[in-house]
Amino acid sequence: xxNLLAILFDGAIYASWLFLVAAGLTxxxxxxxxLNMAHGSFYAIGAYSAASLVGWYFSGQTGNPxxxxxxxxxxxxxxxxxxxxxxxxxxxxxxxxxxxxLMVIVTYALLLILEDVTKLVWGVDPYFANQPYRLLGQxxxxxxxxxxxxxxxxxxxTVAIGLTAWFVLNRTNKGRLLxxxxxxxxxxxxxxxxxxxxxxxxxxxxxxxxxxxxxxTAPAISVTPGIGVEVIVLAFAVVVVGGLGSIGGAAAGAxxxxxxxSVAVHMAPEMELFVIYGVMFLVxxxxxxxxxxxxxxxxx
Amino acid sequence: MTxxxxxxxxxxxxxxxxxxxxxxAFVMPxxxxxxxxxxxxxxxxxxxxxxxxxxxxxSFGQALFFCIGGYGVGLGAQALGISDAxxxxxxxxxxxxxxxxxxxxxxxxxxxxxxxxxTLALSMILYGVxxxxxxxxxxxxxxxxxxxxxxxxxxGETRKQAVYLLTVAIAAATAVGFHxxxxxxxxxxxxxxxxxxxxxxxLGLSPRWLxxxxxxxxxxxxxLGGGLTAIASGHIDPDMAFWTTSGEFVFIAILGxxxxxxxxxxxxxxxxxxxxxxxxxxxxxxxxxxxxxLLGLILFLPKGLWxxxxxxxxxxxx
Amino acid sequence: MSTIxxxxxxxxxxxxxxxxxxxxxxxxxxxxxxxxxxxxxxxxTFINMVTGYLPPSGGDILFDGRSVLGLAPREITRRGMARxxxxxxxxxxxxxxxxxxxxxxxxxxxxxSFLHPLDTPQRRAYAEQILEDFGVARYRDAIxxxxxxxxxxLIDIAMALVSEPRMLLLDEPTSGxxxxxxxxxxxxxxxxxxxxxxxxxxxxxxxxxxxxxxxRIMAFYSGxxxxxxxxxxxxxxxxxxxxxxxxxxxxxxxxxxx
Numbered sequence: 001x002x003n004l005l006a007i008l009f010d011g012a013i014y015a016s017w018l019f020l021v022a023a024g025l026t027x028x029x030x031x032x033x034x035l036n037m038a039h040g041s042f043y044a045i046g047a048y049s050a051a052s053l054v055g056w057y058f059s060g061q062t063g064n065p066x067x068x069x070x071x072x073x074x075x076x077x078x079x080x081x082x083x084x085x086x087x088x089x090x091x092x093x094x095x096x097x098x099x100x101x102l103m104v105i106v107t108y109a110l111l112l113i114l115e116d117v118t119k120l121v122w123g124v125d126p127y128f129a130n131q132p133y134r135l136l137g138q139x140x141x142x143x144x145x146x147x148x149x150x151x152x153x154x155x156x157x158t159v160a161i162g163l164t165a166w167f168v169l170n171r172t173n174k175g176r177l178l179x180x181x182x183x184x185x186x187x188x189x190x191x192x193x194x195x196x197x198x199x200x201x202x203x204x205x206x207x208x209x210x211x212x213x214x215x216x217t218a219p220a221i222s223v224t225p226g227i228g229v230e231v232i233v234l235a236f237a238v239v240v241v242g243g244l245g246s247i248g249g250a251a252a253g254a255x256x257x258x259x260x261x262s263v264a265v266h267m268a269p270e271m272e273l274f275v276i277y278g279v280m281f282l283v284x285x286x287x288x289x290x291x292x293x294x295x296x297x298x299x300x
Numbered sequence: 301m302t303x304x305x306x307x308x309x310x311x312x313x314x315x316x317x318x319x320x321x322x323x324x325a326f327v328m329p330x331x332x333x334x335x336x337x338x339x340x341x342x343x344x345x346x347x348x349x350x351x352x353x354x355x356x357x358x359s360f361g362q363a364l365f366f367c368i369g370g371y372g373v374g375l376g377a378q379a380l381g382i383s384d385a386x387x388x389x390x391x392x393x394x395x396x397x398x399x400x401x402x403x404x405x406x407x408x409x410x411x412x413x414x415x416x417x418x419t420l421a422l423s424m425i426l427y428g429v430x431x432x433x434x435x436x437x438x439x440x441x442x443x444x445x446x447x448x449x450x451x452x453x454x455x456g457e458t459r460k461q462a463v464y465l466l467t468v469a470i471a472a473a474t475a476v477g478f479h480x481x482x483x484x485x486x487x488x489x490x491x492x493x494x495x496x497x498x499x500x501x502x503l504g505l506s507p508r509w510l511x512x513x514x515x516x517x518x519x520x521x522x523x524l525g526g527g528l529t530a531i532a533s534g535h536i537d538p539d540m541a542f543w544t545t546s547g548e549f550v551f552i553a554i555l556g557x558x559x560x561x562x563x564x565x566x567x568x569x570x571x572x573x574x575x576x577x578x579x580x581x582x583x584x585x586x587x588x589x590x591x592x593x594l595l596g597l598i599l600f601l602p603k604g605l606w607x608x609x610x611x612x613x614x615x616x617x618x
Numbered sequence: 619m620s621t622i623x624x625x626x627x628x629x630x631x632x633x634x635x636x637x638x639x640x641x642x643x644x645x646x647x648x649x650x651x652x653x654x655x656x657x658x659x660x661x662x663t664f665i666n667m668v669t670g671y672l673p674p675s676g677g678d679i680l681f682d683g684r685s686v687l688g689l690a691p692r693e694i695t696r697r698g699m700a701r702x703x704x705x706x707x708x709x710x711x712x713x714x715x716x717x718x719x720x721x722x723x724x725x726x727x728x729x730x731s732f733l734h735p736l737d738t739p740q741r742r743a744y745a746e747q748i749l750e751d752f753g754v755a756r757y758r759d760a761i762x763x764x765x766x767x768x769x770x771x772l773i774d775i776a777m778a779l780v781s782e783p784r785m786l787l788l789d790e791p792t793s794g795x796x797x798x799x800x801x802x803x804x805x806x807x808x809x810x811x812x813x814x815x816x817x818x819x820x821x822x823x824x825x826x827x828x829x830x831x832x833x834r835i836m837a838f839y840s841g842x843x844x845x846x847x848x849x850x851x852x853x854x855x856x857x858x859x860x861x862x863x864x865x866x867x868x869x870x871x872x873x874x875x876x
Contacts, residue, residue, distance in 0.1 A: 035413050091595075100413050101358050105554065106598060108547055112591030119584050233424055233543055240417055273428025277421045284418060285406055303737040480735070485723035488736040492720045495709035502669070502707070503724035504695040504781055 006145055007262045013151045015258025016158035020216065021231055022238035022250045023165065024209030030182045030245030031202040033100055034092065037107040039210050040232030041114035045083055046211025047218040047227060048118055049075040051127035054219070058131045068132045076215035077208055083114075084207030088200045096199065111232070119225055127223040154216060161209075165247050178202070182245065237280040243293025252291050256283075307483060311476055314562070318472030325461050325468075333464040335572050337532045340471040342552065343568035344525030347478060348518035349553040350564050354482070355514050356494030357411065361419030362549045364403075364426055365396045365519040367541035369526025371436070372396070374444045374536045385447040385466060389527040396523030397516060404515040408508045411497075423541050430538035441537025444530050463532050470528065471565070474521055479561040481517070490514055551590060554597055557604020566605055621683070622647050622785055622817050623668070623699070628677035630663055630841075637663040639841040641677070647784075650808075651819045652828040652849070654862055655838030661821045662704065664838070665787045669701050670694045681785070696727075700783035704790045706774035710763040714754065714773060717762055718745035721780040751810050752776045768799040775807055779814060786811065788820035792827060800824060804831060825863060829853060837862050 025039045053075045054068050087110065095106060136149035169175040181188045181198055189195055214227075221227070238257055242249025257279050264275040283291065325333055345366045352359050372392025376382045382391065403422055410418055431439050446459055454462050481487045489510060493500050497507045530536045539545060548571075556567025578586045601607065621644050628641040638660045645651055655661050666672035668679055670691040679686050686694050709717050722741050723732065749755040752772045757765045762773070771791060778786060791807060792800040808831055811818055822828045828835060828849070835852040837845040839861045845852045852858055 035417075101416060102598065104358070104360070104413055104416055105550065106595065108550070109591040109594035109598070112547075112587040112594065114591075116585055116588035116591075120588075124584070229544060233420060236417055237421060240414075240421075244413075270432040273431065274425055277425040277428065280421050281406075281418070281425070284410075284414070288409060288414065303735070304739075307735060480733075483735045483737070485720075485726075485732045485734060485736045488716070489720055489723065491712065492709045492724075495711055496707055498671075498691075499707040499709065499777070500724065501691045502695055502701060503721050503777065504692045504727065505724045506690070506692055 003266060005142055007259070007266050009141060009145065009147055009152075010265065011255075011259035011262030012155055013147070013258075014261055015254045016155045017213070017217065018234065018238050018258050019158050019162060019251055019254035020154075020209070020213035022235045022242075022254060023161065023247065024206035024213070025235045026239040026242070026245055026247060026250040027165075027209070028203055028206035029239065030247075031178060032092075032096075032199050034103045034107065035100065035236075035244070036206070037104060037232060038087070038110035038114055039107075039206070039235060040228030040230075041111050041118065042080060042083060042207045042210030042228075043214035043217075043231045044118050044223075044225075044228030045079050045114070046076045046214030047221075047223045048122045048127065048214075049079040049211070050215035050218040051129040051223040052122065054129035054132060055127060058129075065131065065135055068135075072132065072215045072218070073212070076212040079215075080208030080211030081204050083211070084204040085200060087207070088203040092203065093196065093199065096196075111228070115225070115228065118228075122223075124225055127218075129223075130219050132219040148220075150219065157216065161212075162247070162251055169247065234276065237276055240290055241280050241283045243290030246290075246292040249290055249292030256291075310479060310561075314472060314475050314479065318468055318475075321468050322465055325464050330457065330460060334460065334532070335576060336569070337460075337464045337467045338529060339568040339572040340467045340565065341525045341528035341532060342549070342572070343565040344471060344474055344528070345522040346525075346549050346552045346556065346564035346568055347474065347561070348520075348522035348525070349549045350556075350558045351478070351482070351487075351490070351514055352518050353553055353558045354487075354494065355490040355511055357511065358416045358550065359419045359518070359546070360416040360543065360550060361421070361423035361546050362518070362522050363541050363543065363545035364419070364423035365400065365522035366526035366529070366545065366549070367423070367426055367430075367536075367538070368396045368399060369393060369523030369528075370530035370536040370540050371430075371526075372523065373527040373530040374442060375436075377445050377447065378442065383445070383448045383453075384451075385449050385463075385531055388447055388531070389470075389524060392527040392530075393520050393523045396519045396526075400516045400519030404512045404519075408511045408515060420543050420546065423546055424543055427538050427541040427543075430541060437537070439538060441535060441539075444534050444536060446534065447531055463528075467528050467532065470524065474524070475561050475565065478521070482561055486510070486513070551594055553604075554594065555604055557606035559603055559606045563604060563606035570605065620647055621645065622681065623819075624680040624683075625668065626678045626680070628664075628667060628679065629675050630660075630667060630672065631675050636841045638667065638674070641843060643836065643843070643846075645785075645817065645819060647817055648815070649817055649834055650811075650832045652832035652835045653819060653821045653838060654823070654825070654828060654835060654852075654858075655821075656862060656864075658840075659838035659862075660841040661838050662789055663841075665701060665789050665819075665821065668694075669699065669787060695781055695783070698782075698784040699787070700778040700781055700785075701787040702771075702775045702778050702789060702791060704793055706767075706770040708762045708770060708773060708777070711761065713759050713761055714749065714757045714765060715742070715745055715759060717773060717777060718748055718780065721777040725781040748776050748780060749773075751813070753806050768795045768803055771795055772803060772806065776810075779810065779816070782814065783816060785817040785819070788818065790821050790823065792822065792824060800827060825853065 021043060024042065025036060028034055028036050050072045053071050057068055057071055058065070095103065132150065136153065138146045139149045139152055140146055169179055177193055178198065181193060181195060185195065238253040239250055241256060242251070242253030257276055260275050260279045261272060264271040321336070345362055348365065349359055349362050369392035372395045373388040376388045376391040382388055407415060407418055430436060436442065449462055449466065489500065489505060493507045493510060500507050526540065552567040552571050553564060555571060556563035575586065578589060597604065623643070623645040625641050625643045628638055630638040641664065653661050663672065667674045670686065670689050670693065681694070681697055681699055686697065709720065719736050719741055722745055723736055746755065746758065749758060752775070754769045754772050757769055762770065771794070775788065775791060792803055795803055804827055832849055834847065835849050836843050837852055837858045844861065845855045845858045
């Protein structure tokens with residue numbers, strides 16, 4: 001019983017982290033048909049900005065420590081927007097409508113560049129900024145299980161982000177426009193939707209989400225070079241399981257992969273990584289378009 | 301010049317280059333022959349990426365077979381006590397072919413980014429398994445004992461020369477074989493699949509089974525490249541299967557281009573030379589340089605370095 | 619005359635839309651059948667089902683008396699039924715001769731010759747002959763994507779004929795071709811088709827062309843065949859004139875063929 005509860009909680013924590021990481025990736029793909037390999041770099045940049053800013057804040061020893069959470073969010077917002085807009089306006093807009101697979105390679109090149117840019121800006125030594133993580137202490141669940149409150153709060157934040165995304169897409173005019181672009185780009189253009197502007201905004205939102213995932217994770221880890229490279233393949237697994245381009249799919253994929261990993265960690269730790277990609281492979285073997293994806297038939 | 305003439309002259313050029321390179325073993329410095337050994341081994345893996353690119357598929361997980369080839373050699377030496385280089389390479393290649401027969405069955409249903417992501421996932425599964433296998437040295441991997449060559453057990457510099465010569469011989473044989481493959485009916489139909497799969501189906505062929513065959517060929521040469529790398533460097537670790545290793549192979553494939561069997565070899569040599577110097581001079585800018593070059597290639601030289609050579613040849617022909 | 623192609627109760631639905639409804643068609647060896655009908659009448663759906671691209675929702679398809687239901691396009695091609703496409707389906711980045719050579723090697727099937735170089739003198743001679751037959755030999759070494767639309771349609775049909783089929787389905791052979799080119803194109807095609815003795819079914823919008831080349835017309839309307847018979851009787855049918863052609867036509871103007 002305790003074990004089951006532990007698996008569920010660990011699974012939920014991991015799933016919300018996965019969703020955070022994958023949401024931006026799937027939004028960008030859904031609207032722009034760009035499977036963005038550089039998403040891992042956005043995550044890394046978010047983590048570095050947050051860690052260095054929070055580290056600086058606490059080194060001053062002044063002010064209310066709870067302000068640091070605002071710093072986490074703010075750093076992600078600023079860093080994500082700057083990097084996202086710069087990349088979209090500076091490079092991707094010249095490549096709109098190119099082959100999807102070519103865009104994978106283009107964003108892979110971006111990833112390589114951004115990896116070294118992060119090293120250039122933040123160096124190669126690890127950053128620690130775990131004050132926000134420790135500040136919240138631990139919470140007892142049942143009588144025997146203890147979780148870091150920060151991790152549990154992460155679940156709440158993720159659900160809030162997911163609901164906001166759902167609300168914006170389904171209940172606002174801008175969101176409906178976005179869905180129109182996702183559904184049929186040509187018709188959207190014909191109807192006068194400014195697709196160029198929409199792409200830039202989408203890419204910025206996606207990169208902010210990526211940076212946010214990094215910023216919120218930063219207090220729980222040591223921020224070192226290479227974290228982005230590890231994260232990106234996990235995010236891929238999640239969105240592919242859920243169906244590329246679908247927010248709901250990313251949520252379902254995150255829950256499925258999160259639970260599967262949690263089961264593995266508790267029952268057979270050596271299977272941890274294997275399980276994640278195993279789930280991906282199983283889903284695709286039976287549903288190639290992912291859980292929530294749609295198939296396209298070529299007309300002849 | 302007719303097709304037949306061109307075909308023969310390419311083969312003679314490949315063989316002549318190989319003979320020159322082999323003769324070079326006795327005059328070139330040790331660091332250069334080591335660099336070339338690793339570059340040729342890498343080129344074999346890249347050739348596996350290239351033949352799939354010609355069929356329209358980008359494998360972001362060719363490191364899977366590179367790693368299988370390497371671990372096949374390593375485990376053959378360590379667990380089975382085999383010391384003969386040829387046997388070890390055959391073992392690694394065979395293991396890769398068997399794995400490819402299973403994976404290919406599933407993968408050939410997918411195209412474009414799905415194929416790319418699934419190949420990536422497969423290589424990451426292997427990575428995940430190896431990292432957690434303490435019997436295989438986990439993240440550190442393990443060392444591969446120096447092999448013998450049909451009973452001959454050279455030492456020191458001679459051994460390095462032997463490995464170099466073996467690599468040149470295998471690379472030359474593979475290059476000639478794959479040049480024939482690329483120009484064969486089967487090889488050209490692969491391009492047709494990239495161009496229009498439905499038409500190929502309506503012409504009476506199964507794109508899926510052809511891609512399957514192509515995938516297995518690619519796996520075999522990539523494993524051969526992995527095996528040679530293991531023998532030459534004397535060490536293997538799970539990073540051989542990590543996705544960035546696959547990314548490097550894709551990079552070299554684009555750098556060289558897919559227009560000719562020699563392109564991956566030229567790409568691999570250029571890549572290895574630049575990396576050797578870049579890692580010494582500016583280790584923190586190396587990836588950035590790669591990324592910028594890759595973007596530049598995509599934007600300005602989409603057919604790779606080979607197109608520069610091909611263009612010059614055309615001008616000479618005029 | 620014996621039947622080459624027969625469909626029994628062939629039906630296909632897309633959600634609520636019925637694209638083909640209980641089609642019972644029987645085509646004999648040597649016939650040249652024209653299929654007419656407005657857009658969305660189910661003509662291409664019919665060809666797609668018969669050639670294995672689209673699985674029917676119900677019914678059966680018999681080619682040479684044997685069911686081809688559930689077979690892939692490649693298997694149906696191998697049995698002797700080939701098709702061309704509304705939009706030419708070629709290998710756009712390869713040259714015209716390479717397209718023909720690949721069609722040839724594909725027709726030979728997977729056998730040891732598959733591993734020989736594609737470009738052998740024998741294959742090249744044959745491929746050049748085919749291009750000659752279709753009057754597109756002058757584009758031999760051009761990249762397909764740079765070749766004019768009319769020539770592309772001809773190459774598309776040539777590629778289908780390389781497998782030496784006994785039956786050929788042409789999906790709008792003259793669509794996308796300029797008015798002046800339509801007749802020469804059809805003349806070329808029909809000449810080659812007669813040379814090879816192939817049974818032909820072709821979809822066409824231009825009534826004049828249909829009337830000129832066919833021995834029989836099937837008129838499709840909303841997934842059903844509303845008329846089937848000799849050109850004169852089908853084109854003269856009031857229902858066909860109202861629903862398919864959209865106006866009354868003077869049969870005399872269509873010339874002798876009708």
